[in-house]
Amino acid sequence: MSREDFEDAVRDALDLIPPELAERMDDVVVLVEDEAPQDDPELLGLYEGVPLTERDGWWAAGSLPDRITVFRHPTLAVCSSVEEVVDEVAVTIVHEIAHHFGIDDERLAELGWD
Incomplete structure (x- = not known):
């Protein structure tokens, strides 16, 4: 599967998120990388950031967006x-x-999502 087709699959998956849930996502970017980190080469996805449940007043000031990365080669x-x-x-x-x-x-x- 080409990178473009894989990125389309990621976009399609994001479109499946119910609108009421998508509206609650705050300051998060979704990326595609070919390879997972070297310390976990079979990793399919990674969330990096501060979960919404742990954010307080200090978080917003100058914070970078959270990142969700989907790894193409391990998934394939x-x-x-x-x-x-x-x-x-x-x-x-x-x-x-x-x-x-x-x-x-x-x-x-x-919940059965492992």
Whole structure:
């Protein structure tokens, strides 16, 4: 899958987010990178930032936007079809957005999103 097609899959996954949830996302950017960090090369996605549940008055002043990064090559490596890639990207986006809302991996596992 080309980078352009993968980026389209990420955009499509973002379009699946219910509007009432998307409106509550605050100061977050979604990026696509080819490779995951060297210390976790099989990572499919990563949230970096301050979850909404942990923000207070100091946070807004001069803070950079939160980042959700979806890693293309690791995702392609675990999928055997375009349909699987599309599904996996959607799951990854939901997972990382949940972190933006303060939901940790343990709770995501309880909800079936691990």
